[in-house]
Amino acid sequence: TKICVLGLGYIGFPTALMFAKAGFDVIGVDVNEKVIAAIHDGRLHLEENGLDVFFQDVRSNHLFQAMNAPVNADAFIVAVPTPINEDHTANLSYVVSAVDTLLPLLSKGNTVIIESTIPPRTVDDIVAPLLQNAGWQVGEDIYLAHCPERVLPGKILRELVENNRIVGGYNAASADKAAALYESFVKGEIVRTTAVSAEMIKLMENTYRDVNIALANELAIISSNLGIDALEVIRYANKHPRVNLHSPGPGVGGHCIAVDPYFIIEKAPFLTPLMTTAREINNAMPEFVAEQVERIAGRAPDRTIAVFGVTYKGNVDDIRESPALEVISLLEMRGFRVKVHDPHVSQENAPFPLYSPADALQGSDCMLVLADHNEFKDLNEQLLTRMNRAVIFDTKNCIRLKSAVPAALYNYGNLH
Ligand code: SAJ
Numbered sequence: 001t002k003i004c005v006l007g008l009g010y011i012g013f014p015t016a017l018m019f020a021k022a023g024f025d026v027i028g029v030d031v032n033e034k035v036i037a038a039i040h041d042g043r044l045h046l047e048e049n050g051l052d053v054f055f056q057d058v059r060s061n062h063l064f065q066a067m068n069a070p071v072n073a074d075a076f077i078v079a080v081p082t083p084i085n086e087d088h089t090a091n092l093s094y095v096v097s098a099v100d101t102l103l104p105l106l107s108k109g110n111t112v113i114i115e116s117t118i119p120p121r122t123v124d125d126i127v128a129p130l131l132q133n134a135g136w137q138v139g140e141d142i143y144l145a146h147c148p149e150r151v152l153p154g155k156i157l158r159e160l161v162e163n164n165r166i167v168g169g170y171n172a173a174s175a176d177k178a179a180a181l182y183e184s185f186v187k188g189e190i191v192r193t194t195a196v197s198a199e200m201i202k203l204m205e206n207t208y209r210d211v212n213i214a215l216a217n218e219l220a221i222i223s224s225n226l227g228i229d230a231l232e233v234i235r236y237a238n239k240h241p242r243v244n245l246h247s248p249g250p251g252v253g254g255h256c257i258a259v260d261p262y263f264i265i266e267k268a269p270f271l272t273p274l275m276t277t278a279r280e281i282n283n284a285m286p287e288f289v290a291e292q293v294e295r296i297a298g299r300a301p302d303r304t305i306a307v308f309g310v311t312y313k314g315n316v317d318d319i320r321e322s323p324a325l326e327v328i329s330l331l332e333m334r335g336f337r338v339k340v341h342d343p344h345v346s347q348e349n350a351p352f353p354l355y356s357p358a359d360a361l362q363g364s365d366c367m368l369v370l371a372d373h374n375e376f377k378d379l380n381e382q383l384l385t386r387m388n389r390a391v392i393f394d395t396k397n398c399i400r401l402k403s404a405v406p407a408a409l410y411n412y413g414n415l416h
Helices: 012-021 033-040 051-061 093-105 122-133 156-162 172-182 195-226 230-237 260-265 273-283 285-297 323-333 357-361 381-386
Strands: 002-006 025-029 064-067 075-078 111-114 143-146 165-169 190-194 304-308 337-341 366-369 391-394 408-410
Touching: 002 012, 002 093, 012 025, 012 051, 012 064, 012 075, 012 156, 033 064, 051 156, 075 093, 093 111, 093 122, 111 122, 111 172, 122 143, 122 195, 143 172, 143 195, 165 172, 165 195, 172 190, 190 195, 195 230, 195 260, 195 273, 195 285, 260 273, 273 285, 285 323, 285 366, 285 391, 304 323, 304 357, 323 337, 337 357, 357 381
Parallel strands: 002 025, 002 075, 025 064, 075 111, 111 143, 165 190, 304 337, 304 366, 366 391, 391 408
Antiparallel strands: 143 165
16 A cells, blocks of 8 residues: 655654555655755654654665655645644645645545644535545545644654544545554554544644643743742642643743644634633743843843743754744843753754853853753753853743752742
8 A cells, every 4th residue: 555645744754654664655745855855865854752763764674755746645644734824824725735736646545634733624624625626526436534643742753653543534434544544553542533523623632731831821920920939839739639730831832732722713713712812821921031031130231141942842953933932032122132052953943043051151141941951951050150140040940950059040939
C-alpha cells in the first residue's frame, strides 16, 4: 500500500516516517524546496526529541521518499498548516490547495485523510464538496476522514504511537478505511466517530487547556494584587482529588492552543463568551509581564533586560506565536534594551541577535525567564555576578538558586 503525506512539518514528517516504518511505501510531499533538500541530504529541518535517530533508521531500512509534488497513492494524508487570519478566522488555503493538487491523482477506492486542525464542519462543508465537484461519490468511491493530530511537541514520536487516535469518518466506511491505516502503528485506542465530532474533539482539547491556563494566569494577577503566593495556592489546591489548576506563565504560545479556540469562536461568535475571555486573558499576559519587569528592574530608560528563552515553551525550537516575541517588543517600547539568549533557537531562525548566557547577563538589570528550557534549571549561578543587579524574574517557575551568589528571585509566588 502506498501513502502520500502532504506537508512535512512537525506532524506530517514524523507521521510519514511512522507509516514507512510500519511497512508502507511512503511519499512525503512539501512545497518548500529547502525541506526536500534537507531530507534528501539526511538532515533534519526541525527539532524534535528522538527524531534524528528515527529518521536515520527509516531512511536506511524502509521505503520513504520526499518529493515536491504528490503522486498516485492508495491513501493521501493532508498535514499542512491551518494558520489564523488577522481577523481570527481559520486560513484554510493550504488545506484546500493540498486537496486540489491531489484531485487529478485520485482513483476509485482511495482514502483521503485530513490531519490538519480545522474548524467544525470543514470536512462536510468544504472538503467533501471539493471531491464531489471532481465527480466522486464521497464515502463510496473515495473515502474521506478527519484524523486530527493530537501529539505534544517534544513527545511527538511517543505520543503518535501511544495516544488514542480519533478517526472521524465522512461515513462509517470511511472511518473503517482510515482506522485500518492507523492500526499499523497506533498502540492506543482507535476511536471511530463522525468527521464533525472529530473536528470538535480536537478543538475542545486545546480550548480546555487555554481556558484553564487563563484561569491560572488570572490567579497570578489577582495574587500579585492581594499579596498571595499563587504558586503555593496551585500546589495545595491540586492536592484536592478533583482539582487540576494549570500553571501561569508569560502567555500562551504555539500554533495550537493559542489558535484553536478561535476556530470554534469563528463558527459561534455569540455563544462563546468563556472561550473568548480566556483568549483575551492569555493574550494580555505579555503586557502584565512587561509591567512587572518595569516594577522589578526600575523605570530608568537605560536598563537592560536579559531574556532567557523565546520559544513558545521549554525544550522546543519553535518561536511561532511565542508570547516572548510580544514581551520583547513591549519591553523595547518601554525603552529597555533587550538581549536574548535561547539555546534551542538558531540565529538563522531568530529575528534578533542571540547572545551566550554570559554576554546576555553582562551588565543587565534583570534576567527574565520566558521558557523553561532544561538548561536554565542548571543555570551557572556564577554568571549572575556579571549582572548590573542580580535580579531574576522567572515567569515559568523553573529557576532554583542553589549557591551563595546573592540574587533576588521573583516568580508568581512572590510578585507582591
Ligand atoms: N502553558 C502554560 N501553562 C500550562 C501549560 C501550558 O502557560 O499550565 C503554555 C505553554 O508555555 C505554551 C502553551 O501553553 O506556551 C501551550 O503549551 P502545551 O504544552 O500545553 O501545548 P502545545 O501547544 O505544545 O500542544 C498542544 C497539546 N494539546 C493538549 O495537550 C490538549 C497537544 O497534545 C496537541 O497535539 C497540540 O497542542 C496541537 O497540535 O494541537
